[in-house]
Amino acid sequence: MAAEIHANRFRLLTEQVGRKFVAGVEDFGYGAALLVESVFWLLAGRWRQQRVRLSAIVQEMMDIGVQAIPVVTILAFANGAMMAMQGIYTLRDFGAESQVVSGIAMSVTREFGVLIAGIVVAGRSGSAIAARIGTMQMAQEIDALRVMGVSPVRYLVSPILAAMLLMMPILSVLSDAMAILGGGVISVMELHINLDTYTTRVFSELVPGDIFQGLIKSVVFAVLITLVATGNGFNASGGAEGLGRATTRSVVLCIAAIVVADMVFTFFLSR
Amino acid sequence: MNTTPPDTSSQPVIEVNNLVTYYGDQKILDDVSLSVAPGEIMVIMGGSGSGKSTLLRYLLGLHRADAGDIRLFGKNIDTLSSHEWMEIRKKIGVSFQGGALFNSMTVGENVRMPLREHTSLDENTIKIMSRMKLEVVNLAGYEHLMPAQLSGGMIKRAALARAIVMDPGILFFDEPSAGLDPVVAADLDNLILRIRDAMPVSIVVVTHELQSAFKIADRITVLDRGRILMVGSVEEVRHSDNPRIRNLLTRTSEDEPVDVDGYLQRLTEGAMRF
Numbered sequence: 144m145a146a147e148i149h150a151n152r153f154r155l156l157t158e159q160v161g162r163k164f165v166a167g168v169e170d171f172g173y174g175a176a177l178l179v180e181s182v183f184w185l186l187a188g189r190w191r192q193q194r195v196r197l198s199a200i201v202q203e204m205m206d207i208g209v210q211a212i213p214v215v216t217i218l219a220f221a222n223g224a225m226m227a228m229q230g231i232y233t234l235r236d237f238g239a240e241s242q243v244v245s246g247i248a249m250s251v252t253r254e255f256g257v258l259i260a261g262i263v264v265a266g267r268s269g270s271a272i273a274a275r276i277g278t279m280q281m282a283q284e285i286d287a288l289r290v291m292g293v294s295p296v297r298y299l300v301s302p303i304l305a306a307m308l309l310m311m312p313i314l315s316v317l318s319d320a321m322a323i324l325g326g327g328v329i330s331v332m333e334l335h336i337n338l339d340t341y342t343t344r345v346f347s348e349l350v351p352g353d354i355f356q357g358l359i360k361s362v363v364f365a366v367l368i369t370l371v372a373t374g375n376g377f378n379a380s381g382g383a384e385g386l387g388r389a390t391t392r393s394v395v396l397c398i399a400a401i402v403v404a405d406m407v408f409t410f411f412l413s414r
Numbered sequence: 415m416n417t418t419p420p421d422t423s424s425q426p427v428i429e430v431n432n433l434v435t436y437y438g439d440q441k442i443l444d445d446v447s448l449s450v451a452p453g454e455i456m457v458i459m460g461g462s463g464s465g466k467s468t469l470l471r472y473l474l475g476l477h478r479a480d481a482g483d484i485r486l487f488g489k490n491i492d493t494l495s496s497h498e499w500m501e502i503r504k505k506i507g508v509s510f511q512g513g514a515l516f517n518s519m520t521v522g523e524n525v526r527m528p529l530r531e532h533t534s535l536d537e538n539t540i541k542i543m544s545r546m547k548l549e550v551v552n553l554a555g556y557e558h559l560m561p562a563q564l565s566g567g568m569i570k571r572a573a574l575a576r577a578i579v580m581d582p583g584i585l586f587f588d589e590p591s592a593g594l595d596p597v598v599a600a601d602l603d604n605l606i607l608r609i610r611d612a613m614p615v616s617i618v619v620v621t622h623e624l625q626s627a628f629k630i631a632d633r634i635t636v637l638d639r640g641r642i643l644m645v646g647s648v649e650e651v652r653h654s655d656n657p658r659i660r661n662l663l664t665r666t667s668e669d670e671p672v673d674v675d676g677y678l679q680r681l682t683e684g685a686m687r688f
Contacts, residue, residue: 191497193531278517287514290474292503293531 173378174370177296181304181369184297193294199302200309207268207303208310211260212317214267219259219318223251223325231333241334244341245348247326252349253413256319257357258405261364264311265397269372272303273393276376277386285377300373307365315361319354356412360405367400425488427452427584427616428473433482435472442468444640446482450584455610455617457627459651460637461662469637470588470620474508475499487583504532507577511588513569515561515576521548522557525576532580547575550612551605567598571605578609585609587619591626603629624663628652636662 188194230243276299279285288295327341372393379389426449433446443465450456460466471477473484475491483490486502494502515524525544529535535543548554551571561569570590577585590606591599603626610617621627627634627648634651636643638658644651651659660666 193500275518282512282517283510283514284516286471286474286476287508287510287516289476290503290506290508291528291531292500293527 170374174374177300177370177374178304178366180294180296181300184294184301185305188297188301193297195297195301195305199298200305203302203306204310206271207264207306208314211263211267211310211314215260215263215314215318216321218263219256219321220325222255222259223247223322223327224329225325226250226255226322227326227329227333231329241336243326243334244330244344247323247330248345248348249353251322251326252319252353253356254405254409256322257315257360257364258401259322260311260314260318260361261368261401261405262398264307264314264364265368265401266394268307269368269394269397270390272369272372273376273379274386274390276373277379277389280377280379281382281386295377300369303373304366304369307369308362311361311365311368312358315357316354319357356408359412360408363404363408364401367404368397371397371400424452426450426485427487428456428618429485429488430469430473431483431485433469433472433484434480435468435477436480437468442640443472446637446640446642448635448642448645450616450618452583452616453610453614455606455619455630455632457631457634458618458620458637459622459624459627459634459662461622463639464637465640466620466622466637467588468640470586470618473618474506474586475503504528504580505583506586507580507582507584508586509570509573509577509588509590511592513561513573515569515573517561519560520557521553521559521561521564521572521575524561524572525557525579528576528580544575544579547579548572550578550609551575566593567602570594570602574602574605574609578613578615581613582615585615585617587617587621589621589623590619591621591623599623599626600629606630638662 184193185195226247227243230246231240234240234242234246276285279299285295288298323345327338327345330336330341331338375389375393375396379386381388428448428450430446430448433443434441435443446465446469448456458466458469472479473486475484475486478492483492485491487505489498489502491499491502515521516527519527522541522544525547526540529540529543533540545554545557548557551574553568553571553575556564556568556572561572564572587606590602594602606617606619607630609615617630619627619630631648633645633647635645636651636654636659643656643659644654646654652663654660
């Protein structure tokens with residue numbers, strides 16, 4: 144009997160692992176198909192008489208990008224200031240606190256600027272997009288679009304993708320600038336240098352590759368947030384509770400996806 | 415009941431041949447065949463779980479059939495290219511059960527949306543056309559309201575205005591009277607009849623409301639547990655002696671035969687697993 148119970152448990156466990164794996168592969172395939180289709184509509188919609196409307200893209204750019212500016216500004220500034228404080232404290236033991244400037248310049252442009260922008264966009268828009276599309280799914284609005292001959296991907300996903308691809312790099316550059324400024328304010332106070340010297344040193348340390356690394360990541364984050372948020376919205380089911388679940392899942396997966404992708408890209412881009 | 419008989423001599427606008435569909439392992443529709451003539455009002459009637467809403471979703475092309483085929487305007491919808499499908503979809507209008515109006519748009523924008531997406535008409539023409547359709551459904555003057563500000567009956571009428579704005583050849587209704595009081599439901603039935611008299615359109619109505627079905631139908635298809643019990647005129651359905659149809663008409667529930675083994679198996683299934 145004990146052996147049978149053991150075998151049964153093992154079978155259930157492997158079954159669960161198998162199912163999760165298949166679901167993961169399905170999600171990945173779904174995301175890839177969504178990406179291909181939304182890019183297709185962006186590029187070829189005009190020739191198929193199904194243009195992606197510029198007004199929709201501008202609206203999404205406002206929601207996703209412009210309205211995120213205050214939060215990104217505050218978070219990036221605070222993050223830059225914290226990095227400067229911690230850097231100066233740590234490097235003081237070695238008498239190398241002035242090196243904090245190059246540390247901030249590099250880590251912000253390569254890493255933290257874009258990550259902060261990504262997390263803010265994932266938190267704000269990742270939930271909002273999933274909730275909006277999920278509500279439409281449940282109210283049969285997505286079906287209504289399809290039977291009207293309007294592709295839901297073209298109408299809902301393509302404008303978001305375009306807006307994300309345009310706004311994420313802009314937000315990352317803003318985030319870089321604000322974090323460097325935050326670090327600068329602390330450096331001026333602690334290291335007794337003036338802001339001009341700080342700025343000159345920052346720019347002498349940076350090479351275009353550093354900024355470029357952040358920009359590449361911002362584009363990848365834009366795609367990931369779009370696919371995860373819209374995918375979760377389209378697959379929402381189960382009433383108000385299901386919508387809440389889809390929204391939470393969207394935010395958590397968006398942030399997880401961008402952090403993991405960040406690690407992978409840093410690994411390859413830092414070689 | 416309608417007074418002008420439909421033209422059944424010409425090619426049907428909807429043809430369903432031996433449609434079989436599954437949900438997972440469960441068979442939902444079994445060997446369903448029907449046809450709808452131009453100008454005809456076909457009511458698909460059945461109780462809960464009869465498969466009528468599923469049939470509608472397949473007719474709208476929202477799912478692919480597991481077997482059999484569906485033809486709209488003579489074209490098999492499973493073999494259409496996406497472009498051909500889009501052309502067909504411009505010629506069908508759908509009024510969903512809950513209206514499915516876009517909540518972020520006003521009533522007017524909802525009605526104008528198909529015209530904006532599918533035509534290159536200028537904004538003024540689009541406005542005039544959408545207002546004409548809002549007049550038809552008695553919603554003139556409500557175009558600036560949001561769907562959340564409308565009553566149940568008004569939502570259905572606004573959805574109807576959106577469904578007919580492209581002058582479709584086929585109009586589908588999913589449970590038009592669901593959630594409405596009897597007077598508003600009767601008004602909607604009259605509106606459906608008026609639209610058919612005013613436009614050359616075939617109408618498919620999915621409903622479980624007998625009164626509504628008998629009032630508007632030219633022919634009724636009775637679905638039960640995924641199979642067609644009968645297709646006939648209102649009188650034929652009324653006088654059918656099929657016990658299941660009689661149960662539906664007299665609102666009598668059926669006594670299910672008890673399957674003892676099946677019952678025990680359902681109770682104990684999974685309970686012995688760890």
